[in-house]
Amino acid sequence: MECRKFDITVISANNLEDVRKICKMKVYARVLMGGRSEMEKRTPVDKHSELHISESMVQNYNTMLVVKLYCKRTLGDRYIGEIHTPMKELFDCARAGGGLSTGLTFPVQKGYVNSQGALRLSYRFGEKAMIDKKLLAESVAGWSLC
Template sequence: MNCRKFDLTLIGANDLEVVRKVFKMKVYARISIGSSNSETEKWTPPDKHGEENPAWNYTMNYTIAETMVRHYGTMLVIKLYCRRKLGDRYVGEVHADMRDLYEHAQLYGGSAAMCYPVKKGSVSSKGELRFSCRFGECVSIDNMLLAQGIVDWAKSM
């Protein structure tokens, strides 16, 4: 199986819609690639100071199948939420096609910084999200080694 490393750094967001009127907004992101499966979803810690201008500078590391960057349709989905004790409130989200990200990053040596508008459903919401991504070299992974990596990952959770 051909795979490659993919590093995603969420830098921050600007001018997000205020979804909490009384207390401070503590915005965090939920990131998924290819599906909205909660088992593979990763989260950033909430930013407790920026409110509608959160800054995370938080990096997540992935190993993705080569087919995810060679074919259209695999989406990177970043959903933003405001942390609350009585249930988190949805702020908006960004969708980016992995192939488009890969092609853009290849123009700059394998990594690039990007800025996408935050959307709520099909309507543009307020604000924009800044992130950078880096794609590693394509490597072939033995299926047995891949299975062992999944078992080790599950034990660490």
């Protein structure tokens, strides 16, 4: 199966709505791709994530990258907002920049309106590679989208 490696790093989240009035917010991200809830991963903002996705998902405007932001709390985490962007637009933007990697800033949304704040991501698409679907599923433990 023809796939690409996709690396994503959350660089920063700025000017977010303060959903915790007493203490400092501890924000983390949940990353979801292609609308598959079983593919959701909780990722601290200072960590680097890697996935493998099929070429057909990269070339499809319906395949969305969703990053949801939450505030960690003892009595239950609180939703802050999220960003949605088509994988095809990310790929085209990176390719137009002369390579397969770039960084972008997205407005954080809550529902259908822009909320307060912005999320900055960097990402990189690897070259196409043929990968055995079964082998890929075993090697990346749930991050395979081929």
